[in-house]
Amino acid sequence: MSSKKPLAVPPYIGAAYYPEDWPLAQIDEDVALMKEAGMNVMRVAEFAWACMEPEEGRYDFDWLHRAVDKLAEAGIATIMCTPSATPPVWLTETYPETLFVLQDGRPVGHGGRRHTCPNSPVYREFCRRIVMRMAEEFGKDERIIGWQIDNEVAPHTDPAVQGAFFGRSCTCRVCRMKFAKFLAERYGSIDALNEAWCLNLWSQKYDRFSQVPTPDPRVWHHPSLLAAWDEFSSQSYVGFVKFQADLLHGHTIHPIGTDMMPFHEVDHYDMVQSLDLVQFNHYNYREDFRSCTAWFDFLRPLKDRPFWNTESSTCWSGNTATSGYSYPGFCRANTWLPIAMGGEANLYWLWRTHWAGQELLHGSVLTTPGRPRHIFGEVQQTAREFVETADYLAETRPTQTGLGVHFGHHAYVTFRAQPGTWGLNYLNVFQEKCYQPLIRAQFRPDVIDPRADLSPYRLIFSPVLASLDHGALRDRLRAWIEAGGVWVAGPLTDIRTFDGAKYRHAPFSVLEEWGGVYCKCQLPGHPMAFQMDWADGSECEGSLTFDAFEARDAEVLATYTQHELTGLAAATRRRMGKGQVIVLGTMPSAEMLVRLLTDLGREADVAPVCAATENVLVVPRDGGGGAGAVVVELDNKPGSVTLPRPGVDLLTGAATSGTVEVPPYGVSVVRYA
Amino acid sequence: MSSKKPLAVPPYIGAAYYPEDWPLAQIDEDVALMKEAGMNVMRVAEFAWACMEPEEGRYDFDWLHRAVDKLAEAGIATIMCTPSATPPVWLTETYPETLFVLQDGRPVGHGGRRHTCPNSPVYREFCRRIVMRMAEEFGKDERIIGWQIDNEVAPHTDPAVQGAFFGRSCTCRVCRMKFAKFLAERYGSIDALNEAWCLNLWSQKYDRFSQVPTPDPRVWHHPSLLAAWDEFSSQSYVGFVKFQADLLHGHTIHPIGTDMMPFHEVDHYDMVQSLDLVQFNHYNYREDFRSCTAWFDFLRPLKDRPFWNTESSTCWSGNTATSGYSYPGFCRANTWLPIAMGGEANLYWLWRTHWAGQELLHGSVLTTPGRPRHIFGEVQQTAREFVETADYLAETRPTQTGLGVHFGHHAYVTFRAQPGTWGLNYLNVFQEKCYQPLIRAQFRPDVIDPRADLSPYRLIFSPVLASLDHGALRDRLRAWIEAGGVWVAGPLTDIRTFDGAKYRHAPFSVLEEWGGVYCKCQLPGHPMAFQMDWADGSECEGSLTFDAFEARDAEVLATYTQHELTGLAAATRRRMGKGQVIVLGTMPSAEMLVRLLTDLGREADVAPVCAATENVLVVPRDGGGGAGAVVVELDNKPGSVTLPRPGVDLLTGAATSGTVEVPPYGVSVVRYA
Amino acid sequence: MSSKKPLAVPPYIGAAYYPEDWPLAQIDEDVALMKEAGMNVMRVAEFAWACMEPEEGRYDFDWLHRAVDKLAEAGIATIMCTPSATPPVWLTETYPETLFVLQDGRPVGHGGRRHTCPNSPVYREFCRRIVMRMAEEFGKDERIIGWQIDNEVAPHTDPAVQGAFFGRSCTCRVCRMKFAKFLAERYGSIDALNEAWCLNLWSQKYDRFSQVPTPDPRVWHHPSLLAAWDEFSSQSYVGFVKFQADLLHGHTIHPIGTDMMPFHEVDHYDMVQSLDLVQFNHYNYREDFRSCTAWFDFLRPLKDRPFWNTESSTCWSGNTATSGYSYPGFCRANTWLPIAMGGEANLYWLWRTHWAGQELLHGSVLTTPGRPRHIFGEVQQTAREFVETADYLAETRPTQTGLGVHFGHHAYVTFRAQPGTWGLNYLNVFQEKCYQPLIRAQFRPDVIDPRADLSPYRLIFSPVLASLDHGALRDRLRAWIEAGGVWVAGPLTDIRTFDGAKYRHAPFSVLEEWGGVYCKCQLPGHPMAFQMDWADGSECEGSLTFDAFEARDAEVLATYTQHELTGLAAATRRRMGKGQVIVLGTMPSAEMLVRLLTDLGREADVAPVCAATENVLVVPRDGGGGAGAVVVELDNKPGSVTLPRPGVDLLTGAATSGTVEVPPYGVSVVRYA
16 A cells, blocks of 8 residues: 555564553653664553553553554554453443453452453454444554554453463453353254253253353363353354454454464464464473474464464563573574464564562563573674664575464364373373474474365364364375375374264274274373384383274274283274374374374475484475575574585574574574585 | 062172163173173162153153163163152252252352252252152062162262362251251250250350251361261261151062261261161272271171172273272272171172263273273172172171271261361271281171170270260260270270260269379370380380379289380270279380280180281181181282181182282182081 | 469460360360369460350350459469350351351351451440440459451452452441441541542542542552552451450459551551550561561550550461471570560460361460470470569560661552562561661660650661651651651651652652752662762661752762762761761661661660670560569570670579670570679
């Protein structure tokens, strides 16, 4: 719409900025320091409803225009946020029906965040008004590069429940009615729900959808109910964001997203359908720094557009207390990581630490009195590096290697409601047992939701994927395998219907048929772990579960060697059409998993991208800018990578080739010659 | 009433079967597999109210008759259950006053189990109707061998309270009124209650019974109130079961029981008064497998009729998650154990794992798709062995050895309300410190409630028995001792009134007088443990508590040797009439406890039943079938037993004599020559 | 008012006595044993409201007069208590608006203690009546030596919240209104509150004081709100006690106090303003025995009158369970300790263990049946020693050494709301890192509230003192330093406004200016600890926080040596007027802290009182009775003290001089020659 040169170009580096929390006059000092830091984008307004609408129907955007102006004058673009996470006190006081009602039946009041019901029509009306007014004010402003709707939408996390990490959804009258409607739409008739959930059991069956309760922590609930409630809860927030996105789409020229967290309480795949952009917040440090990689590999394929890492910390998290120290180099590596893995933005939370409030101990770029923190030099360096490599990064994308790994919301809510093995945590299992072994071995997968298109992949690993019923995956998988795909299934895959019930004809829907096996024995993953021998003479211990098979029309890859399982197969392979089905009855050791995928990859044309020590992440790129790679060290240890071709390190300008040392938290951007 | 041969004879082996949860046609497959497994009894209908009365007043028993028919056709008898643990949704929706009200004042809704008030007259009326209809349908059916009322009656277990193992009772208006009535009946006047509980203290005293609160977890309550509430709670469930038993007794030809768990929240002794049969469920594995023995020794004397083990698992427990693997042989040993100890039935929970719901990970005989689990062969073997030994078992009973050990509900609720020593758990203390040492040494006690008749016993051990006020025990004990009984009392015995108050004249009601001792010093059981020397030169460390005595008219058996206790007696003996009173001021080590009872047993004609390693349980039998013994290995280790006489192992047909090896989880049934 | 010789003279030794809980006739036996024990004072009536006013408006004091009479006849004085912690059941039943309302909105009912609202005007009216009646009965009675108002006033501790040690305040309608009023009085306008708390943040700002919520554990609240609520809560209880004290002051001849616990939930400094006496209860044993010393050093300067230790146990605490054994000598040392440190009374809780109720396992002087406990001899010995040293103790006071250490309620509530570093516990940090190192090194400080007069001190250590805004401390400190005071500030000192906000111009209000430093880097206290080098060549590791400075106009005392902090100052010194400001950026090791204060003390004329092993407490005394010291061993280990001058041990009558051995839990009272 404009021929003007944009204020800022990717990679974006910036921070969350809260001008409303500081004296008006301070903005010049802040902007000067942002320039000194090298920043080109700021995210504003996400919690500022009370400043924008100090009383019902009276709006004030002067302060916000002034902030956008001041930033733009300094060449800094703005990301504009809708403030629906934090309504003003007059709103919830005047319209208490907008409040979030916890499972104890009592509303959660003013004083924190996220204390309103995502389904409340009254709340949505007030959101409509503020969003439309913001669109009027800023929807055509070319100094703005995008919108963020709300902030970290998710059910209420109850600080009173010790160890409560996961949230609870609103149980107000509206939500209860909408939940009944959700079930009615899913099942059609109450008899169908009773049948799908086996509700003769314990005389649980219902006569009407309105009888189905929302979960009460005091009741021993049915896992299918709990999972349905989690699905409904996710859809409530997805619907709330879509409601705002639909409003904005008609009135802005900018792409729209919502910043989500590395959890599955709200369905990322579902959420981004109504949005233009994937936005993501993470707060990982040190030990769990590398767990970000799984999320970036998950975010990248969600949209055909680079994602934005909208929040991460420069050094540590904090609320009214803090902890944490990240060694030198962490801030730079952390800033580079999303860019390396296919994003185009990294914003810190936050620019300047709050001078009061619930998060006054959080890490930042500047301290409260405006002094550069110890990481300031790393921020500056990274900002410079972004400028220097911007052209190459713009002209290339991470290389698609043909390997997909399944991971998703449906499996998460299913295993949350029924872990199967005591203590099983889907996110941890995925990270530690399924994904990280591949990354350490330099596989470069896409992490994909079961609803995702399978065609980009030649080898797909589907571990701990409770159901193939989701997104018609079973049929799409069958076609993909028969056309030549190599599918590694299990353990704990294809074990449940969409509703979290078991199949009654077999332990799996199709895995026995496709895999040419018959499950003879099933033992839990604890406390006993069983050994297996592999065809190549190796042996290892399984974990998670122990399904043991007769290989009726399959090649045996590994055989159990203990107790009742002795002689039964732990892993098998069968040709199916032009493809293959590999069945895992238990989770092999990391070493044997990598060996298996490496062997299978030879037939599927999928391979590790290069040789490197396991602490080093290598992301090959290709495109108009020429082949190359971004290299990031993840574990704060020395490492090395063997470059497949000679090239130039764009960060140093030096020629590079062969086996190259990578220092702790080191970063390189190599363009091959 | 009938001359027909019964469908099945003991020992019964079977399972819980839920035909309502499966396709109608599947019953034939199930019944065929039951036969293959060797089963002769199935337990049905316990949660099936919604199928029997799908709407108020409309009944459907066709499906249940069909199940009884199909089973009977295959020679399998039925145990019929009343479904009062799980009302249909229409009932609690239409009559919400039937719902269980938790201590937060909010009712617990539909969706789990046990969410109704045991005292609700409205609920009882609906129970009356369904029970009477069931009695009409099945009360005279000779293919049925017994009734189970409800299932695992007990207060509500609140999953929201972390670590909440024990339940909370209903606090609805009816229960509050009945609690006041319960107190009024117990105390007669409010002044008597105030006096019994010392309620001048903290100005707690009441003017009327209706002022006495039900416990609120937010209040620091009086232990006598808490214990009274537990008693009331127990009586509520006892009354609820009796209500159903009284209805059934007029209309059935079968014996009636209710299946209870290995806890003391509901008073077993009280409960069985209105019943014909003792029924029992347990889920013990591996380490805690042997703890069943205490319960079986407790159940056996409750009725002059073999008890039924109505539930135990073949391999592991599970709800929406599971864990556990029991080594080969466990299933057989576990199935034999109740039979060995005087029962006549073992039923598994469950026949076929549910295909959905709150317990879809539980162990079973068949997996959900109907495949035999790894323990199927052990089930078959045990079933065959039951048939082979049925005649011998029917003609004999476990031998009464003259040793009784006190254990009961009143001590449980007293110590629950006032543990005395921080962390003291009555059940664990009884098992680990009092009972198991005797079992490992091959004593074969009856475990008896304080209300039980003392006449079968020559030696009684009463450890941790808070009060002698219960069941007029003090007077009965005195007579029994004076007539020649040997009583081993303490530690922590005779320390409280029936109401949980202390005596004011002495630390005990009569123990000082009967024992000829004067308690000079009392120290807690933690953190310091004190040593004692025994008369024979041995020494050991005490535990639980440290009461130290001057022996004024008593023989000193052990003397403390440390700090303030030095020189005071830890254990004493005094003749009283023709009998003896042994006072324990602390719990001796297992070794010294066994040595003491062995010495005392010489005079009381009580002795270990034979020599055997401590992992082996030997249960002598006698009766028309001839003397013999059942031997079960409990700890999955090799062991041995020295048979007192040569005999024949009825399971192998082989002659056996002398010291015989017992393999891990081994079982033998020996009839002496 | 009377010329009669008082019934008893200090040091007082006695116990809590509850005649209302025992048969009337028993009092003679009790009194005889009190005399045998050597006691000269008993504390009565604290929970006996229901006996004093059995129904509304009907009073009965006969039983209480009789108790005072019987005690006095035996020469035992009485401390009289008001019973407002435990209202009779008729009161809360008839006037339920007096009940304490927890944060869940539900009142806490009868059956425990402290279940009424301190702000309820109805409750206060009933308190007025009973207090006035007690004053009529006992206000002029010369056999009474003082009053205790209520008992351990503090917010409600909720036993249902696991690990809940700290209380929750009433949230009834009255309290909510009074909280709004409290805020209005503090801030004047709602805009001022919004500004002070930075409430644009998260759109938290309020339009009216009545909108400010009381804390809800389900909400992520603002730390300034939480701290304000804690202040309000404290003031509610302070006001409640003052209300009673004001009533009593007009009608009694005795000094008035209220017995408080070693916590800061209620502000001790604030509380004693309306009172005559400091009263204190503690229950420390073994490991934490020495933590009492900090409290006694805090209590002593609160009033120019010796404090009373109104409760401590002879041997162990207990409710319905107990644990604990204290080695021989503990009871005597524990009884002497408050006397040694400037008190004039030690009373045990309790005289005779209750025979029922919530605390029937508590340690005492007599067991329930009235037998002397194992510590009886120590009580007798200590009572004799009190008599023998009474004259000397009366004529001397602990010596003021010129050293003050800041400690107080405001810092407590600030750090409770915002710990700063995860897990930081203000009380523990003060004890372990700030105070005990000084005590072990034989410094003898006053522990002072920030509002206290600074003039008695030449050296003041102010660690972890969040704000200088409290009690106008900043201005008073400035004057004191300029006049010659040596101030050791930090770490974590001067970091917050009175409201718990940060300063915006610098990390501190004045510390940089006064200290001549500029804070370049701030890192959290965990998980990494940084090393520092001291000017004398020593090195140590810091803790709590890491503030690192450029010394712009200051002497560097210690320099960090690691990572980003390398070369920056960890501790500095600057002259200011005639005084000095020492800034600590982190907490040094105990050894280096002591070395620093020793060096600084040379200039400030502050020094350890003598040489002694660190387990020995030496409290010098001076006054008309002559110089001397009381010595107490705290850690149950052998120790020694080097007396500065020869003297006489008044407990043995023996001459003593030079280096003297102190046995475990040993006590000496030395008067120098």
